[in-house]
Amino acid sequence: MKSKCDVLVVGGGPAGLSAAIHAARGGVDVLVVETHNEIGKPLCCAEGISLSGLAQVFEPKDEWICSRVEGVKVFSPSGQSVTIDHPDAGFVLDRTKFEPYLAKLAQNAGVMIETGSRAVSLSLHEDRFISAEISNSGTPTEVEFRVMIAADGIESTIARLAGLAKPLSPADVASCAQYRLEDIAIDVGFPEMHFDPAIAPGGYLWIFPKSPTSANVGLGVVPTLARNVSPFQFLDRFVTKRFSTFRIASKMMGIVPVFQGRRTMLKRNLMAVGDAARLVDSLTGAGIATALLSGKLAGDFAAEYVRNGERLSVLKAYPEEFMRVYGRRLRMYSLAHQIFRRLKASDIDFIIGYANEIFGGRRVRSIDSVAVIRQILARRPSLLKYAGHVVWK
Ligand SMILES: Cc1cc2nc3c(=O)[nH]c(=O)nc-3n(C[C@H](O)[C@H](O)[C@H](O)COP(=O)(O)OP(=O)(O)OC[C@H]3O[C@@H](n4cnc5c(N)ncnc54)[C@H](O)[C@@H]3O)c2cc1C
Numbered sequence: 001m002k003s004k005c006d007v008l009v010v011g012g013g014p015a016g017l018s019a020a021i022h023a024a025r026g027g028v029d030v031l032v033v034e035t036h037n038e039i040g041k042p043l044c045c046a047e048g049i050s051l052s053g054l055a056q057v058f059e060p061k062d063e064w065i066c067s068r069v070e071g072v073k074v075f076s077p078s079g080q081s082v083t084i085d086h087p088d089a090g091f092v093l094d095r096t097k098f099e100p101y102l103a104k105l106a107q108n109a110g111v112m113i114e115t116g117s118r119a120v121s122l123s124l125h126e127d128r129f130i131s132a133e134i135s136n137s138g139t140p141t142e143v144e145f146r147v148m149i150a151a152d153g154i155e156s157t158i159a160r161l162a163g164l165a166k167p168l169s170p171a172d173v174a175s176c177a178q179y180r181l182e183d184i185a186i187d188v189g190f191p192e193m194h195f196d197p198a199i200a201p202g203g204y205l206w207i208f209p210k211s212p213t214s215a216n217v218g219l220g221v222v223p224t225l226a227r228n229v230s231p232f233q234f235l236d237r238f239v240t241k242r243f244s245t246f247r248i249a250s251k252m253m254g255i256v257p258v259f260q261g262r263r264t265m266l267k268r269n270l271m272a273v274g275d276a277a278r279l280v281d282s283l284t285g286a287g288i289a290t291a292l293l294s295g296k297l298a299g300d301f302a303a304e305y306v307r308n309g310e311r312l313s314v315l316k317a318y319p320e321e322f323m324r325v326y327g328r329r330l331r332m333y334s335l336a337h338q339i340f341r342r343l344k345a346s347d348i349d350f351i352i353g354y355a356n357e358i359f360g361g362r363r364v365r366s367i368d369s370v371a372v373i374r375q376i377l378a379r380r381p382s383l384l385k386y387a388g389h390v391v392w393k
Contacts, residue, residue, distance in 0.1 A: 001114050001134060001141045005031040006306045008132060008145035010119040010158045012039050014288050015274025016151030017102035018057060018295030019302070024109035026303020031143065032111055033134050035118040040099035044254035046178060046208045046216040048191060050090040053289025057296050064097040066210040070189035076352035077196040077345035084359045086367065092208050119152065122161045128269045129162065146310060147302045150272040151295060154255060159272040164264045170223040173255045174203045174285055177231035178218025179239065180249040188212045195348050199238055201225040202341035220256060220285055222341050256285035258337060259330045265319040269305070269312065271298040279322070281330065282337035290326060297321050332370045335387055342386035351376055
């Protein structure tokens with residue numbers, strides 16, 4: 001492993017690889033360290049992404065797309081459903097191919113990727129972070145850098161050492177369980193979302209089709225609302241009721257954080273991206289699109305910082321620019337999440353009935369989710385009593 005680079009990226013997920021590609025394309029020397037032995041594995045994700053979220057950073061390619069999403073079916077606790085017909089809504093990816101593809105783009109741009117290599121510590125000198133210890137099969141190497149990008153996911157060892165991400169409390173996360181189901185019959189263009197406190201307390205259940213006979217079927221629950229029932233117990237109850245035949249090809253569990261505002265993104269010459277910075281849609285748990293964009297911006301600004309005299313003011317533009325694009329949406333999703341997790345089944349029935357009025361039987365080309373949330377709150381202002389104190393910095 002080399003002991004010096006301009007940009008050290010910790011983590012080879014979508015955020016880290018996007019950062020590495022964009023930094024290297026900016027003409028600087030980039031090293032990525034990834035603790036697992038293979039890029040893209042193991043995977044814990046339902047793999048859904050919107051067309052706009054993907055295409056703002058990378059052009060979609062058939063080689064890593066499993067299915068195209070043409071809309072969504074949303075189910076309420078009383079069994080009502082609304083089908084939102086939204087051609088070109090997005091994709092279900094094959095991340096085990098998508099991330100190796102990104103790794104190839106990075107290597108073609110000159111990035112060195114070291115797998116099986118874990119960042120374990122961070123050193124500060126005067127006003128900058130200057131090096132990190134990387135452990136490869138127990139062999140330590142001190143790697144010096146000019147700027148660091150922490151893309152180390154939910155674990156966020158480096159982001160936490162830098163004083164950015166806070167340790168997560170059970171109230172700040174959704175605890176998720178997912179099966180890859182095979183031998184099932186589903187409508188491949190239409191993922192399903194089931195919002196019902198009896199199925200997934202504080203969260204929801206998803207069916208993301210990979211093909212007409214296979215899907216990622218999972219759910220997220222708020223641990224403090226689940227009353228000692230594990231996410232897999234909730235999932236088993238649903239799956240045995242919903243599918244007459246199925247085969248469990250794999251199972252996975254993970255957690256998704258909630259958005260914590262911009263304070264998690266930058267400290268001195270260290271930028272945190274993706275899940276490491278908690279840049280997720282708190283309502284749905286989606287984080288791939290924000291990982292790709294935060295990675296791209298951090299990579300671009302890292303290259304500019306190295307090329308233009310290492311002025312910290314250059315890096316300050318990273319959170320500014322990310323929040324300009326995503327801030328309004330992430331704040332609104334966070335507010336909606338605060339409210340949603342406290343809703344009774346009857347409130348959810350009302351919201352899905354209202355969604356049916358807006359979307360039912362119509363073909364939509366885009367959805368302004370912030371406007372929809374506002375309309376729902378205007379129609380039933382009493383829901384705001386569930387918001388509590390939501391504060392972002
Ligand atoms: C069950 C589940 C379903 C989900 N479904 C969706 C979905 O359908 N759509 C969506 O948009 N989002 C989804 N998400 C969220 C999505 O998976 C994440 O937001 C996304 O993976 C974030 O990308 P990232 O690169 O920031 O982090 P990660 O993908 O977690 O990558 C971080 C990488 O850093 C590595 N790493 C960690 N620590 C170190 C270290 N110290 N040194 C070196 N390497 C390190 C890890 O091994 C990992 O490869 C889901 C999450 C879960 C748990």
